[in-house]
Amino acid sequence: MIAWLLEPFALGFQQRALVGGILAAVAMAVVGTWVVIRGMSFLGDALVHGVVPGIAIAILFDFNVLLGAALAALVMIGGINLVHRQTTFNEDTGIGLLFVGMLALGVIVLSRSASYASQLTTVLFGDVLGVTPGDVAGLAWLAGLAIVVSVVMYRPFLALAFNDQKAQLLGMRPGLANIVLLGLITFAIVGSFQTVGTLLVFGLLVGPPATAALLVRRVPAMMATSAGIGALSVLFGLLISYHAETSGSATMAILPVILFFLVLVGRTLRGHKTV
Secondary structure, three states: HHHHHHHHHHHHHHHHHHHHHHHHHHHHHHHHHHHHHOOOOOHHHHHHHOOEEEHHHHHOOOOOHHHHHHHHHHHHHHHHHHHHHHHOOOOOHHHHHHHHHHHHHHHHHHHOOOHHHHHHHHHOOOHHHHHHHHHHHHHHHHHHHHHHHHHHHHHHHHHHOOHHHHHHHHHHHOOHHHHHHHHHHHHHHHHHHHHHHOHHHHHHHHHHHHHHHOOOOOOOHHHHHHHHHHHHHHHHHHHHHHHOOOHHHHHHHHHHHHHHHHHHHHHHHOOOOOO
């Protein structure tokens, strides 16, 4: 049994995958808690897809992927606001259109690369076993940033999550808080795409916080529980993928989703009202 647990982490690159995955899970747990309680899951999913062309252009022209993703996120948010303000459609229509459009654009850009297949796979599905020491350092910085920003902006984020107008009356500048939150979501997605990929990052961004919301009520407790669920998903995802020879990134991403439904069914059978 001990050998079964230790063998997948015997080599350096396997250890970096574990550490990097846990750091990414912590960052996404903190940010994802705000996404869940704010009801931004659809927008968060759209941003996951929306940053793909920015990452693709950055890879193709060899500049910082964070900058490329940030620019793509700005374009997407601007497009959503344009559709919402200039038409009678609600935000979901703009999100749905740009959800597909930005992803398609990213794939088209990557298709211009000679190493199209490998780069597309890395961007969309990640390469957890390819995490470098530099990636680990970047993920540690990302996790620290997510925690610090959440502590500093705790009251504005909390007020924004429940009532925009009340936040405005309390002088908490909900517009600024919303911009900061969107930026934090973008950073979490981009910082983690190497580990779990942009298409799979959503599982760790929403799965652990949604599960935590079924178990606890207070936001700090949700973040801590979510981080624990995310870390365990990474650990057992890597263990299962090593022994079952499955994709590490996909296995890590699906575990919190499975856990969510197990907890939900368990609460339903016990007669507890869900959130």
